[in-house]
Amino acid sequence: MEVMIFTDMDGTLLDHYSYSHKPVDELLVDLRKLTIPVIPITSKTFSELIPLRLEIKSACPFVIENGAAVVLPKAAFPLASMISKGDDIEDAGDYWIKSFCPNRHYWQSLIFSIKDEFPCQFSTFSELGVEGVAEVTGLSLGQAELAVDRQYGEPVYWTGNAKDLEKFCSRITELGGFTLRGGRFTHVSGNVDKGKALLWLKKLYEKKNGKQIKSIALGDSGNDIAMLQAANFPVIIRSPVHEPPLFQQTENNRVPAMITSATGPEGWDVAVKELLKMIGVMTSPKEVNNDG
Ligand SMILES: [Mg+2]
Structure with missing residues (x-):
């Protein structure tokens, strides 16, 4: 080979x-x-x-x-x-x-540590749960269940404004994390x-x-x-x-x-x-x- x-x-x-x-x-x-x-x-x-x-x-x-x-x-x-x-x-x-990179729990704690700075502006995947993720993505419940089962990062569903999302991303960077912005979700994880x-x-x-x-x-x-x-x-x-x-x-x-x-x-x-x-x-x- x-x-x-x-x-x-x-x-x-x-x-x-x-x-x-x-x-x-x-x-x-x-x-x-x-x-x-x-x-x-x-x-x-x-x-x-x-x-x-x-x-x-x-x-x-x-x-x-x-x-x-x-x-x-x-x-x-x-x-x-x-x-x-x-x-x-x-x-x-x-x-x-x-x-x-560190596991999902690490990134969840990191996000949680700055949650008060962005009141009511986002929900994490774990906060949304399987039903919530199915609702915002259009996935079936079965598909959402597999998608929610992440091990190395936490997606954030942003409902606040774009300027505050910028701020959120720089705060994550300051704390040693990395953000990857998709359509509806911003993924918080390591340098991977x-x-x-x-x-x-x-x-x-x-x-x-x-x-x-x-x-x-x-x-x-x-x-x-x-x-x-x-x-x-x-x-x-x-x-x-x-x-x-x-x-x-x-x-x-x-x-x-x-x-x-x-x-x-x-x-x-x-x-x-x-x-x-x-x-x-x-x-x-x-x-x-x-x-x-
Ligand atoms: Mg592709």
């Missing part, structure tokens, strides 16, 4: 509207035969990823909550010592978890991003396999940029709802970012096949059989 694929989920491997992954299903089978890992890197939670990776038949590690933690199946990494010499690996049943998680996991596989690995990364949004800048072969997946995010090439990138013509998983399928051909790995079924 000399190639690893790191991928965003929503709008990238999954269709923006239907969440379908059908256009990539055949290619995912070929990639498994070639033992090329496809690593989901997402803003989703551990609880959201577990059913999703079953659905795409993935046994690979995955990265949750925007790079806050890497989850490694024990089937692939039976010993914690295969991951780290230190003791910072958490045992989570069938998985090991390597996190890159998808790029750091990619580099850590790539290094782990290089150590495990004793050889250098080429990384392909695919994403459709601004929160994927750090991941694309950390990858050797960056791919911007076209979105049906927004312009491609701005991208500046880095020394990690061996080629400029490819921007797909097709959106979502259709674009994914074309881009990965093209890059594997360029790198010298073939994916047609006949060639897969001949190679192994």
Whole structure:
């Protein structure tokens, strides 16, 4: 194995509207035969990823909550010592978890410590609860339950004015936190991003396999940029709802970012096949059989 694929989920491997992954299903089978890992890197939670990776038949590690933690199946990494010499690996049943920031409780306390400065201007995810989150997001109760189950950060639903939100964000920064503003929610967490998680996991596989690995990364949004800048072969997946995010090439990138013509998983399928051909790995079924 000399190639690893790191991928965003929503709008990238999954269709923006239907969440379908059908256009990539055949290619995912070929990639498994070639033992090329496809690593989901997402803003989703551990609880959201577990059913999703079953659905795409993935046994690979995955990265949750925007790079806050890497989850490694024990089937692939039976010993914690295969991951780290230190003791910072958490045992989570069938998985090991390597996190890159303090846990959710830490961020909840931090937010709580400044709550009086912003009276009645926000509710946290935990204050909203499953029903509240379902109401403001439009998720079903079942989906909201998985989304609320966060481990490494706390989203804040802001109901105050924009100027006070600025103030809130600078107070969090003063206290050592980081804020990421989405549509309705501002996420409070540590200094994490998808790029750091990619580099850590790539290094782990290089150590495990004793050889250098080429990384392909695919994403459709601004929160994927750090991941694309950390990858050797960056791919911007076209979105049906927004312009491609701005991208500046880095020394990690061996080629400029490819921007797909097709959106979502259709674009994914074309881009990965093209890059594997360029790198010298073939994916047609006949060639897969001949190679192994
Ligand atoms: Mg996305």
